[in-house]
Amino acid sequence: MSFRDGLEMTFEESSFGNFANRSSSKWRRYPADVLPMHVAEMDFEVAVEIREKLHDLITRSDLGYLGPIPELATAFEKYAHERWGWRIQKQNLKLATDVGVAAVEILRVVTKPGDRVLINSPVYSSFYHWIHEVGAVEHDAPLRLEGNSWRLDLAAIEQAFKSGVRVYMICSPQNPVGTIHSPQELQAISDLANQYGVLVISDEIHAPLSFDTFTPYLAIEGADKNGVVITSSSKAWNTAGLKAGFLIYQSDEVAKRIHGIPEAMHWRSSLLGAFAMTVAYDACDYWIDQTNARLEENLAHLRAEVEKHLPKAKLFDHSATYLAWIDLSAYQLAKPQAEILRHGVALVPGEDHAPGDEYSSFVRFNFASSKERISEAVRRMHSALESGN
Numbered sequence: 001m002s003f004r005d006g007l008e009m010t011f012e013e014s015s016f017g018n019f020a021n022r023s024s025s026k027w028r029r030y031p032a033d034v035l036p037m038h039v040a041e042m043d044f045e046v047a048v049e050i051r052e053k054l055h056d057l058i059t060r061s062d063l064g065y066l067g068p069i070p071e072l073a074t075a076f077e078k079y080a081h082e083r084w085g086w087r088i089q090k091q092n093l094k095l096a097t098d099v100g101v102a103a104v105e106i107l108r109v110v111t112k113p114g115d116r117v118l119i120n121s122p123v124y125s126s127f128y129h130w131i132h133e134v135g136a137v138e139h140d141a142p143l144r145l146e147g148n149s150w151r152l153d154l155a156a157i158e159q160a161f162k163s164g165v166r167v168y169m170i171c172s173p174q175n176p177v178g179t180i181h182s183p184q185e186l187q188a189i190s191d192l193a194n195q196y197g198v199l200v201i202s203d204e205i206h207a208p209l210s211f212d213t214f215t216p217y218l219a220i221e222g223a224d225k226n227g228v229v230i231t232s233s234s235k236a237w238n239t240a241g242l243k244a245g246f247l248i249y250q251s252d253e254v255a256k257r258i259h260g261i262p263e264a265m266h267w268r269s270s271l272l273g274a275f276a277m278t279v280a281y282d283a284c285d286y287w288i289d290q291t292n293a294r295l296e297e298n299l300a301h302l303r304a305e306v307e308k309h310l311p312k313a314k315l316f317d318h319s320a321t322y323l324a325w326i327d328l329s330a331y332q333l334a335k336p337q338a339e340i341l342r343h344g345v346a347l348v349p350g351e352d353h354a355p356g357d358e359y360s361s362f363v364r365f366n367f368a369s370s371k372e373r374i375s376e377a378v379r380r381m382h383s384a385l386e387s388g389n
C-alpha cells in the first residue's frame with residue numbers, strides 16, 4: 001500500500017484503529033495494559049490534507065527554520081470569520097512554540113514575581129505551571145455549579161479585580177468542564193477588565209471543538225482594549241507534537257502592554273507545525289465537523305455507560321472538548337484516580353485542576369477514543385469503584 005493509499009482511508013475506516021503503536025506521551029507514560037484516557041490527544045487519524053502537507057515538506061527535505069508565513073494569518077482570518085464571525089487583525093498574529101509558551105511569554109512581560117493572576121478552577125493544570133514559571137501566583141475565582149453546569153462567577157471575578165489583580169487567564173472553552181462561556185459573560189468580563197485595567201489572556205485552543213456556538217473573546221465589543229487570545233490548531237486537529245501556536249490581539253493598548261515579548265518567539269516555533277496550522281484552518285473545517293459529531297456520539301455513549309455501570313458517578317452539562325469531568329465523591333475514596341489506575345485506566349486526577357484538594361474525588365476522562373475503549377474503561381472503573389476488587 002502506498003503512502004497515498006493510506007491517506008485515502010476514509011474518516012470512518014481510519015478513526016478507530018489500534019493506536020498503541022503510537023509513540024506520543026499518551027502511549028508511553030503507562031504500561032501497555034493500561035488504557036490511556038488521560039492526556040489530551042485523540043485516538044483519531046490526522047486530517048489527510050495535513051498529513052499530505054507534512055509528507056510534502058519531509059520528502060522535499062524542506063525542514064529549515066520557520067520564516068515569514070503570511071499564509072497562516074490569511075487562513076486563520078478566513079476560518080475565524082466563517083466559523084465564528086470574528087474579524088481578526090492579521091498583522092497582530094505572532095507565532096509561538098506552542099500555547100504554553102505564548103502564555104508564559106505574555107505573563108513574563110505583564111507580571112513581576114509575586115503578582116497575582118486570576119484563574120477559574122477547576123482549570124487545565126498547566127495554567128498553574130505557567131503562572132508559577134514566571135514567579136507569579138494564582139488567584140482563584142472558582143467556577144460555580146449552577147444546576148448541572150459549571151459557570152463563571154462574575155461577582156468573584158469583579159472582587160478579584162477590585163482587590164488589585166491585573167491579569168486574568170481564562171480558559172475558553174473550559175478544560176476540564178467543557179463549558180462554553182456565553183457572550184453575555186464575556187461581555188461582562190470585558191467591561192470589568194476595561195474598568196479595572198486588567199489584561200485578559202484567553203486560551204481558545206479548544207474552540208473548534210465546540211458543540212454549541214462559541215464566541216471568541218476578541219469578537220466581544222471593547223475586548224480589543226484588554227484581550228489577547230492564545231491558540232493553536234494543534235488540539236482540535238490532533239497535532240500537538242508539531243509544536244506551533246500563536247497569540248493574537250487587536251489594539252495598540254494591548255500591543256503596548258505585551259511589548260517586550262522576544263521576536264525570537266517566532267523562530268522558536270516549528271516549520272512543520274506552522275504549515276500544519278495553515279492547512280488545518282484553510283482546508284480542514286469539514287474534519288472538525290466530522291470530529292465534533294463523533295465526539296458528541298462518544299459523549300452520549302460515555303453517559304450511557306456511566307449511568308449503567310457507575311450509577312453513583314456524576315457527569316455534567318458539556319458543550320465542548322473531549323475531556324469529561326466526572327464527580328466520584330459518592331464512592332468515598334480519597335483518591336479514586338489512583339484506585340482506577342490500579343485497575344488499568346489512566347485518568348487525570350481532579351486535584352491537578354485546582355489550587356487545593358477540593359476536587360480530589362473528581363477525574364478527567366478523555367473520550368476522544370473508540371466506543372469500545374470507552375466501554376472497557378468504564379467497565380474497569382466499575383471494578384475499581386463498585387465491586388471492591
Ligand SMILES: Cc1ncc(COP(=O)(O)O)c(C=O)c1O
Nearest residue numbers: 040098099100124175203205245
Ligand atoms: C486549555 C489548554 N491550553 C493549552 C494546552 C496545551 O497547548 P500547547 O501544547 O500548545 O502548549 C492544552 C492541552 O491540553 C489545553 O487544554
